[in-house]
Amino acid sequence: MQNLKLKIRNLFRSRKINVFLLFFVLAFLILVLTKLSKVYTGTLSFKVKPKHVNATHVIVNTDKPALNITFETNGFNWLKYAITRPELDIDFEKDVSKKDSMLIWSVSKGYSNINNQFSIDKKIISINPDTLLFRFDVNDVKLVPVVLNIDIDYAQGFNTLDNIKTTPDSVKLIGPSTVLKKIKKIETQKLKLSNVKANIDQLVMLNLDSINDIKTNMKQVSLSINVSKFSEGIVELPIEIINIPAGKTINYFPKHVSLSYTTSLENYNNITSQDFKVICNYEDASEVSYLTPSVVKQPKDVKNIRLLQQKIEFIITE
Known part of the structure; x- marks a missing residue:
């Protein structure tokens, strides 16, 4: 038994077996690279993501639409897609038409935008289905004032002549009219400043916890105070x-x-x-x-x- 172990150890220590293993690894890598360099045709499913949706439109699809795209590309790209697959943007401003309560995307209008999202070494053969349907609801838009929730304590002998307000001083809300009617203002999150004796210039987050069903065009506002x-x-x-x-x-x-x-x-x-x-x-x-x-x-x-x-x-x- 000891002699057998000694022979195996000597075999791996020999230069011949090391050279063999080196050539075996190199041959395997060349084979893999050759395979990955070849062009293959296949079909993958890509989820789509709405882009440039009208501010008053809310997409209400329960499922997330997808496009099955058949294309030619090399094995390196197929390997990359096996690891991660990006979502494709659907441009609702250019490539979607409106009919009743549906927004309709079609290959005839949206092919160019989809094709531009693939690099030049990927050749699209076909896209299925040729139309995607998006159900939507219409919301109202309302501009409400921003109320600064601030507790500021100036250092002895310091103050400001400014009327303290935020920039912008109002925020646009988008949502159902029945909900918007009840909203008269949007407060900032509580801000406490102590011993202030220098100018203030910072961002303040809006308190949006109570408006979960409402969309807004911003989440924070600027606060500037000239202190003298x-x-x-x-x-x-x-x-x-x-x-x-x-x-x-x-x-x-x-x-x-x-x-x-x-x-x-x-x-x-x-x-x-x-x-x-x-x-x-x-x-x-x-x-x-x-x-x-x-x-x-x-x-x-x-x-x-x-x-x-x-x-x-x-x-x-x-």
């Missing part, structure tokens, strides 16, 4: 009384109120007391013994407006 260093300002403003009854005179105190506001440092020197106006409406004092001042004019580039005097005492003289 802010400073507080205070102005003294005269009070104007309106709607005083004829024949009556109002004596009130104080005659001026202080108003505080914040604005960006870049805009601070552009703000003056002339940009604001404060009034008291006498008609609002019918049930109380004081007047309430309110701001009826202010510049657009200020925030956090606050009147430091909330009650104006008055007496009536005939």
Whole structure:
């Protein structure tokens, strides 16, 4: 037994057997390459994928249509298709005609598009079936506003003069009219920003979990906020009384109120007391013994407006 093992070991160690195995492997590879280089004809089934479907059309086929394509190509390509097989695009914009509630694809219209999806070394012999039928339903289109769901906390002394909104500020929804009627807005996913002291420029995902039966042209929107260093300002403003009854005179105190506001440092020197106006409406004092001042004019580039005097005492003289 030991002698037999020794002879086998010596046989594999010999140069002759190594040369034989090398030539055997080379001959086998040449045979395989020769076979794969030859051209064969066969038929394969390819699933199709709708492309450029009208936004208001929804394909409702329960099964996925397929095309049986007979073509000539070399063995390398047949080997590739045995491993993986791509889906073929059906161009609904160019190659499909509409009849009643059906969209009809035909070889006569769609052959060129199918042929272009195969490389030049694949020659199509035939395509079956010669027509594909796609049932569809018609949906409505509705544009709804995007509502930003944001909790933003600026760092001390920082803020923005922007009206915070997204780009775009609305989203197109496609679906059954009965469902679309109930949708008034689309919120973004919750966004929390803390200690903000620099410009914001990022994408925010839309919250689409509650509209599973609805299609939309986007899943995210852009958010841009210009953040600036802010400073507080205070102005003294005269009070104007309106709607005083004829024949009556109002004596009130104080005659001026202080108003505080914040604005960006870049805009601070552009703000003056002339940009604001404060009034008291006498008609609002019918049930109380004081007047309430309110701001009826202010510049657009200020925030956090606050009147430091909330009650104006008055007496009536005939």
